[in-house]
Amino acid sequence: MHSLIQLSIVVLLLPLLSFVILIFFNRRLPRRGDFVGVGILGTAFAISAYIFWTVIVQTYDPAFRVAWNFTWIDLGNVPGIGPLTIKMGIVIDNLTAIMLAMVTLISLLVHLYSTGYMAGDKNYGRYFAFLGIFTFSMLGIVLSDNLFSIYIFWELVGLSSYLLIGFFFEKDSAADAQKKAFLANRVGDIGMWLGILILYSQFHTFSFAEIYANLAAGKFAMSNAWLTAAGLLLFMGCVGKSAQFPLHIWLPDAMEGPTPVSALIHAATMVAAGVYFVARIFVLLTPDALHVIAFIGAFTAFMAATIAITQNDIKRVLAYSTVSQLGYMVLGLGVGAYSAALFHLVTHAFFKACLFLGSGAIIHAMHHEQDMRWMGGLRKHMPWTFATFTLATLALAGLPLTSGFMSKDAILAGAIGFANVEGGGVYYIIPVLGFFSAMLTAFYMGRQIWLVFFGESRTHLKPADDHHSAHHAHGAHDAHNDDHHADHGVHEVSWNMRAPLVILAALSVFFVYSPNPLDGAQGWFMKMIKTPATVVASYQSAVGSGHSALKELPSAEAAGEHASEKGEHTFADPRQAELAHTSHAAHYTAIYISSIMVILGITLAGVVFVFKIIDPDKTAETIRPLYLFSLNKWYWDEIYQATFIRGSLLLSKMLYWFDRNIIDGMVNGAALIVRNVAFANNSFDKYVVDGLVNFTAFSVNTTGAVLRKLQTGKVQTYVVMLLAVVFGYFVFYFTRLIY
Amino acid sequence: MEHLVPIGLNHYLTISAFLLGFGLFAVMTRKNAIVVLMGVELILNAANINFLAFSKYNGGMGGVMFSLFVIVIAAAEAAIALAIVINIFKIFKSVDVSSIDTLKE
Numbered sequence: 001m002h003s004l005i006q007l008s009i010v011v012l013l014l015p016l017l018s019f020v021i022l023i024f025f026n027r028r029l030p031r032r033g034d035f036v037g038v039g040i041l042g043t044a045f046a047i048s049a050y051i052f053w054t055v056i057v058q059t060y061d062p063a064f065r066v067a068w069n070f071t072w073i074d075l076g077n078v079p080g081i082g083p084l085t086i087k088m089g090i091v092i093d094n095l096t097a098i099m100l101a102m103v104t105l106i107s108l109l110v111h112l113y114s115t116g117y118m119a120g121d122k123n124y125g126r127y128f129a130f131l132g133i134f135t136f137s138m139l140g141i142v143l144s145d146n147l148f149s150i151y152i153f154w155e156l157v158g159l160s161s162y163l164l165i166g167f168f169f170e171k172d173s174a175a176d177a178q179k180k181a182f183l184a185n186r187v188g189d190i191g192m193w194l195g196i197l198i199l200y201s202q203f204h205t206f207s208f209a210e211i212y213a214n215l216a217a218g219k220f221a222m223s224n225a226w227l228t229a230a231g232l233l234l235f236m237g238c239v240g241k242s243a244q245f246p247l248h249i250w251l252p253d254a255m256e257g258p259t260p261v262s263a264l265i266h267a268a269t270m271v272a273a274g275v276y277f278v279a280r281i282f283v284l285l286t287p288d289a290l291h292v293i294a295f296i297g298a299f300t301a302f303m304a305a306t307i308a309i310t311q312n313d314i315k316r317v318l319a320y321s322t323v324s325q326l327g328y329m330v331l332g333l334g335v336g337a338y339s340a341a342l343f344h345l346v347t348h349a350f351f352k353a354c355l356f357l358g359s360g361a362i363i364h365a366m367h368h369e370q371d372m373r374w375m376g377g378l379r380k381h382m383p384w385t386f387a388t389f390t391l392a393t394l395a396l397a398g399l400p401l402t403s404g405f406m407s408k409d410a411i412l413a414g415a416i417g418f419a420n421v422e423g424g425g426v427y428y429i430i431p432v433l434g435f436f437s438a439m440l441t442a443f444y445m446g447r448q449i450w451l452v453f454f455g456e457s458r459t460h461l462k463p464a465d466d467h468h469s470a471h472h473a474h475g476a477h478d479a480h481n482d483d484h485h486a487d488h489g490v491h492e493v494s495w496n497m498r499a500p501l502v503i504l505a506a507l508s509v510f511f512v513y514s515p516n517p518l519d520g521a522q523g524w525f526m527k528m529i530k531t532p533a534t535v536v537a538s539y540q541s542a543v544g545s546g547h548s549a550l551k552e553l554p555s556a557e558a559a560g561e562h563a564s565e566k567g568e569h570t571f572a573d574p575r576q577a578e579l580a581h582t583s584h585a586a587h588y589t590a591i592y593i594s595s596i597m598v599i600l601g602i603t604l605a606g607v608v609f610v611f612k613i614i615d616p617d618k619t620a621e622t623i624r625p626l627y628l629f630s631l632n633k634w635y636w637d638e639i640y641q642a643t644f645i646r647g648s649l650l651l652s653k654m655l656y657w658f659d660r661n662i663i664d665g666m667v668n669g670a671a672l673i674v675r676n677v678a679f680a681n682n683s684f685d686k687y688v689v690d691g692l693v694n695f696t697a698f699s700v701n702t703t704g705a706v707l708r709k710l711q712t713g714k715v716q717t718y719v720v721m722l723l724a725v726v727f728g729y730f731v732f733y734f735t736r737l738i739y
Numbered sequence: 740m741e742h743l744v745p746i747g748l749n750h751y752l753t754i755s756a757f758l759l760g761f762g763l764f765a766v767m768t769r770k771n772a773i774v775v776l777m778g779v780e781l782i783l784n785a786a787n788i789n790f791l792a793f794s795k796y797n798g799g800m801g802g803v804m805f806s807l808f809v810i811v812i813a814a815a816e817a818a819i820a821l822a823i824v825i826n827i828f829k830i831f832k833s834v835d836v837s838s839i840d841t842l843k844e
Contacts, residue, residue, distance in 0.1 A: 711842075711843045712840055712843055713839075713840030713841055713842040713843025714836065714837060714839070714840045714842070714843075715775075715836055715839075715842070716766070716767050716768075716775075716836060716837065718842075719763075719766055719767055720767055723763065723767075
């Protein structure tokens with residue numbers, strides 16, 4: 001076994017150890033054992049950092065890969081299924097090494113931050129235990145080398161997400177939110193499982209490497225439509241977990257969980273697991289499937305951005321921003337900008353975690369006030385939070401010199417290249433939506449910064465009864481003294497909450513990833529993570545207009561040579577080669593357009609909120625239908641309420657009726673028939689059978705009564721009878737003789 | 740004494756039939772168990788007369804022998820019957836056969 005594999009197993013199991021210790025013994029440990037969680041995660045991060053150092057810095061090889069697996073379950077040849085062997089294994093490549101370091105780092109920072117944020121909570125120990133099980137499952141997803149174990153860990157992160165969203169389960173809204181998240185994820189996971197089964201039915205293996213080898217060898221016996229279906233079904237898992245349209249509805253509600261949890265699970269890691277999973281299965285996705293993925297990503301990015309504009313809850317803005325950014329990543333994968341999408345995954349994880357932890361610091365300082373309308377002026381009270389939050393905001397908006405700028409532009413360049421390759425007007429919707437979302441992102445983040453940090457405190461503007469209900473809703477935080485006004489109590493948070501903010505903000509600057517702030521492709525990340533060559537030789541058949549593979553080949557080689565002249569990755573697949581070429585060509589176009597869009601968005605935010613040239617309230621009145629449409633989140637919840645939930649209720653009512661009247665009717669009818677037959681039987685028994693028996697008894701009785709009279713018991717009667725018989729005999733006999 | 744009819748078989752049989760009739764009458768009608776037994780004796784003796792009459796007519800000694808046996812058996816029967824009557828009296832305090840009807844149970 002490779003030493004890196006051994007180390008990664010240790011990293012995987014450490015958070016599980018933390019979970020086991022804390023779930024059973026937290027009440028016996030001083031400080032409820034929070035130091036156990038932080039310490040273990042610190043160790044895990046140290047080992048992960050070593051793995052990262054070895055793989056990325058020392059080896060520095062885009063094709064680096066070590067793998068190890070063992071047979072977990074061997075059922076032999078199962079009738080009707082074929083050979084059924086389930087292997088578990090670990091694969092470490094560049095992506096795994098980066099994800100490992102990212103997940104453990106953010107988890108460590110969130111642990112540290114939570115020691116401040118969650119202090120005084122009555123379930124403090126349990127909280128750290130849940131963080132442990134979550135980190136364990138997330139690392140499991142990252143390290144898995146096969147679909148089966150990824151599915152197991154996939155469900156485990158779903159469980160830990162469920163537990164942590166509903167951490168304040170005394171609140172109805174939190175309990176509802178956790179149910180909603182679990183059910184929405186369930187829909188996606190069913191699809192994912194079906195996709196896994198399609199692949200398994202073909203190859204009898206769950207292992208990624210074996211599936212791809214088989215696919216590349218052309219062993220997929222069914223039509224390409226099935227492969228597209230398998231890809232899209234697997235993508236459904238990502239739709240659920242990464243909150244893509246149409247299953248995005250759970251993520252904003254998941255903000256009912258503690259804010260550090262929102263940072264760890266619902267911004268940085270778990271929701272990115274969907275994107276990570278699509279990246280893992282990227283090579284088996286057919287162009288058709290990728291088109292669907294690209295459109296879903298673009299639509300999600302745009303829709304969530306429009307919703308984020310009007311939300312008033314500080315965490316909800318960030319939640320919709322997360323949905324929007326995840327849409328970007330999915331879009332990136334859909335258009336084939338593989339490394340750009342994963343680059344955005346990592347940069348987004350850091351700056352969005354920073355934003356969430358920053359909002360947590362604000363909420364903490366404001367005594368659990370989450371509504372931005374009653375904030376304002378926090379810049380003076382919380383300089384550290386303000387600085388880090390602003391830096392992360394700039395990264396999210398995608399301003400030059402930040403990490404978000406590089407990754408987002410790489411995705412948008414890929415989108416332009418994609419539209420050029422596809423050549424159809426409808427495909428330009430994707431980059432257009434992408435650029436428009438970039439502007440909206442800049443706008444809503446500018447609004448947030450302004451509402452929260454600038455101006456004067458608006459705490460006193462808050463309606464009094466609203467104020468009280470907000471306080472009492474947080475029954476879990478009784479430790480805080482709620483009597484004084486927020487602006488009196490606002491102060492910078494303690495060091496253990498400040499340090500994570502600073503580290504995460506530092507990781508949002510460009511030089512961490514690339515020496516050239518304008519081009520992420522020159523950085524180590526995009527050099528280490530290269531788009532893998534597709535194993536689906538399907539472009540020709542997908543286009544299907546009589547082009548043979550041979551005809552396409554020369555142009556493909558030409559494109560490949562062209563790319564290799566520039567020191568780029570070469571692809572055997574003509575479509576991938578062309579995509580790589582065009583997106584590279586579109587790089588500067590993307591930079592110009594997106595910079596203009598971002599500046600436009602920030603300017604607009606400044607015009608509306610800083611200089612008040614346009615009054616936001618009046619504008620909202622003027623375009624009231626649009627404003628309400630955005631404020632009510634495109635009415636998705638209402639639409640689902642009216643269709644799926646009402647539909648399910650209606651269906652269950654119908655089934656109830658069916659059960660009541662048809663099934664029960666059949667049962668009752670059968671009972672009625674049986675009852676009547678039994679009644680008839682009873683009558684027959686009573687009157688005919690019993691009648692016969694009684695009649696026999698009656699006849700015997702009557703005969704006996706008659707005959708009894710003959711038996712007087714007197715000897716002389718018997719003598720008379722004897723004589724009578726003898727006499728009768730003689731009479732009979734002699735009568736016979738005479739005649 | 741020629742005009743007198745000599746005593747023949749029919750006379751014996753007639754006497755025997757009368758004896759049997761009296762015996763049966765006694766058995767069927769008398770209430771006293773002792774009298775019933777006496778009726779039985781009459782019946783037996785009617786049979787004896789028949790045996791002797793037929794014996795005389797046939798000239799053999801078989802009938803005589805049979806009647807001797809009947810007399811012996813009649814003696815034994817009388818002894819046993821009287822013993823039964825005594826026991827009946829002990830149990831029922833009566834020898835009235837019409838009042839003893841426990842056979843019916």
